[in-house]
Amino acid sequence: MLADDAPGYDTLDASGQAYARMLFFSLWPLGGGFSSYADGFASLRQQRAFRSELTQVLTYNLEHTDHYPIPLLGEHSGVPLAIHASYSREEILPALGQAELGGFLPGNFREGVKWCEGIQTDALLITLEKDDKDFSPQTRYKDFAMSPDRFHWESQNQTSASSPTGQRYQQHKARGSHVLLFVRRYKKTDIGGPQPWMLLGPAEYESHEGSKPMGIVWRLQHELPADVWTYSAIAAG
Incomplete structure (x- = not known):
């Protein structure tokens, strides 16, 4: 969802939409004033620098995971x-x-x-x-x-x-x-x-x-x- 060619929220399957909502509310805990998830992610497309930085943070965290998920x-x-x-x-x-x-x-x-x-x-x-x-x-x-x-x-x-x-x-x-x-x-x-x-x-x-x-x-x-x-x-x- 942070990629330049990210899929639209409405095209995701149920699992993909669930993960997307987790990201959405991590960015906008009170909804961000958006009327739909698709609108929120559309606004994110314009934030290239932010998406790049957040991707780096997530990549770093993934490489330094302390516990093996089950x-x-x-x-x-x-x-x-x-x-x-x-x-x-x-x-x-x-x-x-x-x-x-x-x-x-x-x-x-x-x-x-x-x-x-x-x-x-x-x-x-x-x-x-x-x-x-x-x-x-x-x-x-x-x-x-x-x-x-x-x-x-x-x-x-x-x-x-x-x-x-x-x-x-x-x-x-x-x-x-x-x-x-x-x-x-x-x-x-x-x-x-x-x-x-x-x-x-x-x-x-x-x-x-x-x-x-x-x-x-x-x-x-x-x-x-x-x-x-x-x-x-x-x-x-």
């Missing part, structure tokens, strides 16, 4: 995300079908949880080391890795074990719904921008304690990368 399978095989790859909210939300022009825009997302009706999936976006400036005592949740494949997560304060959301967390496997965990160490990077989340992949409910909030233990299908396991366990301290 494809999502099963009912998530059509979701344009990979396990152990990292994404911004502007990529995560459209990838999960939760953002679109004329509807909900990624720039307005403030929560750490999202129920994705279309793919029957709870997306949990976790920030491990929370800053006092950004999180009140009520929202400094207790999130940490218990082992390379078990993760303790604390729900939002209003979620009780008997609520519809709490019941869905506990019974997701029997109900045929899914849970995807995303994690980042800090809210911001060293230069002040938002740090992306790593997709830890599908998780299965194992147990919980308490209510309002619930302290849930999730079992991951894929073990944490070694460096993520280290800083996720440290967060427990």
